[in-house]
Amino acid sequence: MPSARTAPLLPSSLVVAAVVLTVGAAAPLAAAVSSPAPAVRPASRAAAPPSTGVPRPRVRLIATGGTISNRSGGRLTADELVASLPGLDTWVRAEREQFSNVSSSELTLAQWLQLARRANEIFRSDRDLAGLVVTCGTDTLEELAYFLHLTVRDDRPVVVVGSMRNPSTLGYEGAANLLQGFRVAVDPASRGLGALVVLNDEINSAREVTKTDALRLHTFQSRGYGVLGVVDQDRVVYYRRPVKRHTAESEFDVSAIQALPRVDILMVYQDAPGDLIKAAVDNGAKGLVIATAGAGATSGTQEDGLAYAAERGVIIVRGTRAGSGRIAPFRGATRQAAPMVGNAEGQGSQEENEFVRRMRTTVAAEDLAPVKARVLLMLALSTSREPSDIQRLFAEY
Numbered sequence: 001m002p003s004a005r006t007a008p009l010l011p012s013s014l015v016v017a018a019v020v021l022t023v024g025a026a027a028p029l030a031a032a033v034s035s036p037a038p039a040v041r042p043a044s045r046a047a048a049p050p051s052t053g054v055p056r057p058r059v060r061l062i063a064t065g066g067t068i069s070n071r072s073g074g075r076l077t078a079d080e081l082v083a084s085l086p087g088l089d090t091w092v093r094a095e096r097e098q099f100s101n102v103s104s105s106e107l108t109l110a111q112w113l114q115l116a117r118r119a120n121e122i123f124r125s126d127r128d129l130a131g132l133v134v135t136c137g138t139d140t141l142e143e144l145a146y147f148l149h150l151t152v153r154d155d156r157p158v159v160v161v162g163s164m165r166n167p168s169t170l171g172y173e174g175a176a177n178l179l180q181g182f183r184v185a186v187d188p189a190s191r192g193l194g195a196l197v198v199l200n201d202e203i204n205s206a207r208e209v210t211k212t213d214a215l216r217l218h219t220f221q222s223r224g225y226g227v228l229g230v231v232d233q234d235r236v237v238y239y240r241r242p243v244k245r246h247t248a249e250s251e252f253d254v255s256a257i258q259a260l261p262r263v264d265i266l267m268v269y270q271d272a273p274g275d276l277i278k279a280a281v282d283n284g285a286k287g288l289v290i291a292t293a294g295a296g297a298t299s300g301t302q303e304d305g306l307a308y309a310a311e312r313g314v315i316i317v318r319g320t321r322a323g324s325g326r327i328a329p330f331r332g333a334t335r336q337a338a339p340m341v342g343n344a345e346g347q348g349s350q351e352e353n354e355f356v357r358r359m360r361t362t363v364a365a366e367d368l369a370p371v372k373a374r375v376l377l378m379l380a381l382s383t384s385r386e387p388s389d390i391q392r393l394f395a396e397y
């Protein structure tokens, strides 16, 4: 390591650049906190597209709330969020509407339906709109994003954006995330990729992304799959495309759904009781997602609850609590071939046959995380209550 005495001195031009960048980074926070007037030019003109004199495409912001707008003393509105982005109009003409201004976990399923219907209506009535940006709290952002991925039937981008730090916090990254969300929404390469989640310079598919850390800025990850692309200074860059059905290819029609059915998620853990499963059924669950251990194991003590649910026609989807990995549809004829491990006694008995029959009628979540499997199951139940139909949906979406 060079000593202080031998370390090369920074050229004065670098020192100046560092000072300018520091000022540039702080400005959006100041602008966000004391919006609406944007105070500065963009930090780097090189990041802006060349001016052609042609009006920029229009993108509509639908703001729902979340930390990105949660300024102490009063939440930022959609108008204020847009006003806090200096230089936005070099990329895009932003329109905005306030859908709600609450944290993500406060949004109801009725509001999800309303939001999806609204997004469809906007796209239907505005053929020239380039795309939508939806701001949302990060806690359940991945669920709403996947819901929009399945229900907005248009190939124009729906970009979901949030932030981990609020506008009153030093290092608020919401303004940068929002600007990047607009840039992704306006980029023609974003078409046909479904709903996209943009935070921290990264673009993830709504189907794959999950919040992996309660606090850190790099929380949104697509685990084994990785990002679809990145938002760099000069341009938006994609590396791969989602292959499952979504948006314009989706068969889910929210205009025909009055309300989403109750679907609960129950986790497998040591000695987990079956009575919680029974309670969910007795309280009206039409579907259950079991976040099984590893590749599909339930606790022996949950079997009675699963049998109770199956007898009442409740659809059971098996996912994994492992965080990634695929649960395959059950094809075996015996308990030994089943991933679920209940009481191993009684092979060939009536109990055994019951178990195998139940396994055949449960649905495998494939690689969907339990919260996403729940989203798909709620929509699936609006089209069918037949396990084989629902299994097809889990394979295709």
Ligand code: ASP
Pocket: 065, 066, 067, 068, 102, 103, 104, 105, 136, 137, 138, 139, 140, 162, 163, 164
């Ligand atoms: N509590 C917030 C929410 O989900 C968290 C966030 O936005 O980051 O609305």
